[in-house]
Amino acid sequence: MKRQRILVAYGSKHGATAGIAQEIGRTLEQDGFETDVVPAAEVRDVTEFDAVVLGSALYAGHWQRDALHCADRNAEALAARPVWLFSSGPTDDSAERHEIAPVRGAAKVMEHLHARGHVTFGGSITSETPGWVAHALVRHGKGGDHRDPEHIRAWAHGIASELRPPHPA
């Protein structure tokens, strides 16, 4: 039987969100799906996919423009297929302690696309992250890699089980 294809698209400034998207893609591949993991800016046509996962890094409470534009550009086709959203993310353990609601822009995307779910994963700022804000946060002990592979994989398995046709009894 032909494998279902899932697009995992992401808006990432410094790579942490790209890493989350890759983990989601790997997990879905292990669960039997064919996946393409691509930057949101490169997404042109989603109609060849059976489902889409779209995620973005959060900066000052906003999704990345690339991810928002991707959602807008493909709104009609996305609204017609199963879509899940994710955000990344707090650089502390808050995303692991409780669910974090989508920021306003992501909530709007959810509504427009009738997305099936949204999750906020922990993010990452390390001494490698460029920019003075990142450097200042790291210097003040507010950085670190808070991406939790178990959380990411569990969420992706949830998508797989929603998409997989039920096994015959």
Ligand SMILES: Cc1cc2nc3c(=O)[nH]c(=O)nc-3n(C[C@H](O)[C@H](O)[C@H](O)COP(=O)(O)O)c2cc1C
């Ligand atoms: C200037 C700046 C602003 C940030 N603003 C937020 C924010 O509003 N909410 C949040 O959860 N994380 C915030 N973060 C943390 C980033 O979202 C986190 O580091 C993310 O994983 C970065 O993803 P990227 O490497 O894919 O760009 C901010 C980080 C920086 C450097």
